[in-house]
Amino acid sequence: MSGHVIEVKSLYKDYQTAAGKFPVLKDVNLEIDAGDFVAIMGPSGSGKSTFMNILGCLDQPSSGEYMLNDQPVARLQGDRLAKVRNQTIGFVFQGFNLLARSSLLDNVALPLVYAGIDKAERHARARVLLEKVGLAKHVNSHPNQISGGQQQRVAIARALINRPSLILADEPTGNLDSKTSEEIMALFGELNREGITIVLVTHEPDIAEHASRQVRFLDGRIVEDILTGSVTEHGEKHV
Amino acid sequence: MFSAMLGEAWHAMGANRLRTFLTMLGMVIGVGAVVLMMAIGQGAEQAVKKSIQSMGSNLFIVLAGPPNMGGARSATGNAPSLNVKDATAMEDLEGVSNVAPINMGSAQVIYAGNNWNTSIIGTTPSYLDVRSWNLSDGYVFSDSDIRSATRVALIGKTVVQNLFGDDDPVGKTIRIKDSPFIILGVLDNKGQSLDGRDQDDTIIIPLTTSQRRVFGAQFSGSVRQIIVQADSDKVMPMVEDSLNSLLRQRHRIREGMDNDFSVRNLTALANSAAETTKTMSLLLGAIASVSLLVGGIGIMNIMLVSVTERTREIGIRMAIGARERDILMQFLLEAIVISIVGCLIGIGIGVGGALLVSHLTQAPIVVSSQSILTAFIVAASVGVFFGFYPARKAAQLNPIEALRFQ
Numbered sequence: 001m002s003g004h005v006i007e008v009k010s011l012y013k014d015y016q017t018a019a020g021k022f023p024v025l026k027d028v029n030l031e032i033d034a035g036d037f038v039a040i041m042g043p044s045g046s047g048k049s050t051f052m053n054i055l056g057c058l059d060q061p062s063s064g065e066y067m068l069n070d071q072p073v074a075r076l077q078g079d080r081l082a083k084v085r086n087q088t089i090g091f092v093f094q095g096f097n098l099l100a101r102s103s104l105l106d107n108v109a110l111p112l113v114y115a116g117i118d119k120a121e122r123h124a125r126a127r128v129l130l131e132k133v134g135l136a137k138h139v140n141s142h143p144n145q146i147s148g149g150q151q152q153r154v155a156i157a158r159a160l161i162n163r164p165s166l167i168l169a170d171e172p173t174g175n176l177d178s179k180t181s182e183e184i185m186a187l188f189g190e191l192n193r194e195g196i197t198i199v200l201v202t203h204e205p206d207i208a209e210h211a212s213r214q215v216r217f218l219d220g221r222i223v224e225d226i227l228t229g230s231v232t233e234h235g236e237k238h239v
Numbered sequence: 240m241f242s243a244m245l246g247e248a249w250h251a252m253g254a255n256r257l258r259t260f261l262t263m264l265g266m267v268i269g270v271g272a273v274v275l276m277m278a279i280g281q282g283a284e285q286a287v288k289k290s291i292q293s294m295g296s297n298l299f300i301v302l303a304g305p306p307n308m309g310g311a312r313s314a315t316g317n318a319p320s321l322n323v324k325d326a327t328a329m330e331d332l333e334g335v336s337n338v339a340p341i342n343m344g345s346a347q348v349i350y351a352g353n354n355w356n357t358s359i360i361g362t363t364p365s366y367l368d369v370r371s372w373n374l375s376d377g378y379v380f381s382d383s384d385i386r387s388a389t390r391v392a393l394i395g396k397t398v399v400q401n402l403f404g405d406d407d408p409v410g411k412t413i414r415i416k417d418s419p420f421i422i423l424g425v426l427d428n429k430g431q432s433l434d435g436r437d438q439d440d441t442i443i444i445p446l447t448t449s450q451r452r453v454f455g456a457q458f459s460g461s462v463r464q465i466i467v468q469a470d471s472d473k474v475m476p477m478v479e480d481s482l483n484s485l486l487r488q489r490h491r492i493r494e495g496m497d498n499d500f501s502v503r504n505l506t507a508l509a510n511s512a513a514e515t516t517k518t519m520s521l522l523l524g525a526i527a528s529v530s531l532l533v534g535g536i537g538i539m540n541i542m543l544v545s546v547t548e549r550t551r552e553i554g555i556r557m558a559i560g561a562r563e564r565d566i567l568m569q570f571l572l573e574a575i576v577i578s579i580v581g582c583l584i585g586i587g588i589g590v591g592g593a594l595l596v597s598h599l600t601q602a603p604i605v606v607s608s609q610s611i612l613t614a615f616i617v618a619a620s621v622g623v624f625f626g627f628y629p630a631r632k633a634a635q636l637n638p639i640e641a642l643r644f645q
Contacts, residue, residue, distance in 0.1 A: 058558060058638045079562045086560020097555045097642070101254050113243045114560040158559065 004067070005165055005197045006032040006055065011064035011074075013050055013220075024050045025061070026220040032199065034165070037192040039208035040201045042217030049170070051217065052201050056091060056168045057084045069165055086114050090159025094171035096151040098143040098158075104130060105139040108157045115162060129157040133187065149180035156187060160196075167191070169200045173207055185210040244565075248573040251545075252580075259577065262541040265534030266581025266621070267588060270614045272527035274589025277610040279596065280520020282603040287516045290433045291509040295370040297469040298505040299482060301325075303462070320499040322460040323446070325489060329467055332481050334474035339366035340462040342449045348442065349414040350402040357398050358441045359415060361449020369468045370429075377409040377424025380445055388447035392420040396428050397440040418452045420444065433512055472506070479504060528617070534581070535621035542574050542629035553633050554641025567634040574626020575619060582618030586611055 013025040024047045032038055042048045053059035054066065057073055066074040073084055085091075098107045108126035117125075130139055133153040135146075143151055152172060159167050169188070173181035189210055192198050200211060208214050209228070216224035252259040303321040326340040342361040347354055360366070364379050380391045392413065399408050408422045429438035444453070446462070469478045482502050486492075490499055546553070553566055561569075590606050597604035 053639050056558070058642075079564075082557070082560055082562040082565075085558060091558045093558075093642070097551070097558075099552060099555065101250055110556070111559040114556075114562070114565055119243065162560075 003033065004031045005034050005036070005069060006030065006199075007065070007067040007070075008055075009065040009067075011051075011054065011066065012062045013047070013054065013059075014062045024220055025054075028064070028220075028222055030215065030222060030225075032197065034197055035192070035195050037188070037198045037210070037212045038200065039211035039214045040199060040217065041203060041205075041208055041214060043203065046217040047220040048201055048217040052168060052170055052199075055199060056089055057081050082114075086111055087162055088165055090156075090162070090164040090167040092152070092155050092159050092167060092169040092172045094174040096143070096148070096155045096175070098151055098154055100143055103140050103142060104135060104146070104154050107143065107154055108161055111158060111162050125161055126157070129160055130154070132160075133157045147180075148176050149183060152176065152180075152184050153187065156184075156191075160191070165197060167196055167198045169198065171202055172200065173202070173204070181207065244569055244572055245576070247569060248576045251573055252577060258541060262537055263577055263581035263584070265537035266531075266578055266618060267534075267585040269527070269531030269534035270582045270585025270618055271588040271592065272530050273524060273614050273617070274586055274606070274610060275592045275596070276523035276527040277520070277613075278589070278593035278604045278606045279602070280516070280523045281605040281607060281610065282597070283516045284513070284520055285605050286431070286603040287433065287509075287513050290431055291513060293370075293429045293438060294432065294505060294509060295466075295468065296506065297472055297475060298369065299467040299469070299475075299479065300503045300505055301329075301465040301467060301482060301486070302501050302503065303464070304499065304501065320490065321462050321465060323462060324460065325486060326462065326465045328485060328489060329465065329482065332478065332485060334470050334478045334481075335467055336470050337365045337369045337466075337468040339363055339369045339466045340446055341366065341464045341466060342446060342454055342462050343464075344454050346416050346453060348398065348402065350408075350411065353402045355398060355401040357395075359449065359453055360441055360443045361446045361453065362443060363446055366443065366466065369466050372429065373427045374424040375427045376407075377422070380423055385445045385447050388445060388451050390418055390420045390448055390452065391423045391445065393424045393426055393443040394422055395426045395439040395441045397437055398442055399425055415442065415444070416453050433509060475504065475506065531617060531621060535578075535625040538574055538577055538622065539625035539629060542570060542626055543632070545573075546570060546629045546633040549633075550636060550641045550644040553636050554638050554644065557636070557638035558642060563634040566636075567630045570630035570633045571623065571626045574630065575622035578618045578622030578626075579615075582615055585618070586614060589614070 008028055008030045011025055011028040012023065015022045015024055028047075028051060040048050040052065050059065054061050057068075057076070061074050064074065065072065068084065068088060073081070076084065091097075098104075099110070102110070105123060105126050108129055109122040112122040112125065127136075127139060130136055133156055135150060135153055135157070138146055138150070143154070146154075155172075156167075167188075172188075173184055176184060185207060188198055188200070192212075198211075200207075202208050211228065213227050214224070215222055301321065321340075323340055326338050329335055329338045339362050343358060345356055345358050347356050363385055364381065367373070367379060374393065375396075377393070379393065380389070384391055392415070394402075394408060394413075402408070402413065403411070408425060411422050412419050413422060414420070426439065426441070426443070432438050450460070467478070467482060469475050479502055483498070486500050486502075487498065492498060556566060556569075590611075593604045593606050596602065
């Protein structure tokens, strides 16, 4: 047991294009501990999104190791990958990605449908989380009836519902104004203090400030990995 | 999980009502057409079956006169070439169970102030056995009535209605061609014959009485037809041969000369009529199922559009842990729900249409649970068959690309 939530060793990812092999990630190594709050930064095309997709088990590396909770997941396929996404990872997207036709309650409870949990428990757990993110009054509303900030709170509640060991947030404030961004980042900070590991992709330095560690990508490599320690110190985690 | 997915499917259908309705319409029309066509086809089949049953089974009809018309010959049944003795001789043939000689024609019948023109059949009591015809009231005349040519009659329901109305006809006296006849019994309902005649519009009297008092006979004892019933289906070819050779021998027809009678196999005729209606009903069903196929293609078309439109949704579901088969099931279920709901509406319309057609045309219509079940199963299969390709397409989307889809 290494104790790392994420352990990535000499990870490579190539894309096959008409012009030949195009490397996106070149020998990426990274360890993330339980309770970390990591901001992944870098310009467009630096490979941070591809890295994020691999971390989120949406994509597979061309070579290298990826251990998630000490389980090798780099070579998993199909249903087993789906199970990891369902049980171990919570996603938060830039575009919120809620289902427009479903109520907030059903949106939050959706991952539990795929976990095979019955309706009463699904709704009970979703209600608790909507309350936690401050939307208790809106359980029966639909996404188009609430603001962007509120939608992102719903998405965070959905990410939390299967009690994941890791939350992956891809530009979670990209579509929000600065005040709402601050609120969302405060919510992430709060969750992190409760012991949830958070990995956040952003290109905005002031958003990255909220993280305790900043990892910078450039041309498919990690070029910088610094502890900022603004929110949580290592060792102060409630695991 | 299944119920949650069913709920999702229902939701998805409600999201675009007009489109769902139009998609369903293909199914509704297809199933409606199948149910209606099968109802009409089976109705016709049943009507034919009923008239075959009313005719009696394993029957030959022997007509006086040659089978093929050449030169100026009189019509079949009009030449005085058959007589009662032929009938008696036939009774002794192997495989023959009943023989009924018949004389028939139409006559004016009078009771009190009413009169009615109906067909008169002069025959023997075995005629009723051959036709498996029972009485609803009274009793049948006997062989002694035949011998003494008494003026008694059995009358059909239609005649009763026209002459007696609601009165009980048994024991009353009617006049046929000015001769008084006592009514012994009333015949059971028989319905239409294969050629559409009302078989209840008839009066049956003893053969001898008809020869002497009603139609007369050109030669003593001559009859127009003899109905012969064989023991079973299997002996029919044998009986046909022996009927032919018996009559040729009795009528002293030399080798190479034409028959002066004809033997017709009624059962074969009836069976070919039944075959015809069956083919027709099959054809109707086949034409209707083409519209079911078109309906299915409509479903596939819309599901493909739906999968493209909801690519992002599929990406989201995959990201939060939906397996390939979850996505597959979701879209398949949607196609099946559309098919089945469309099918139920189609069954309603088909049955309603069948009732309407039978009401308007008085044609026999049979809506069988079997045809409804068939339509239902076919519709569900169409849903699965045409829903599978789009659903599989959805399930095999790449989650990253699906999430990026705008």
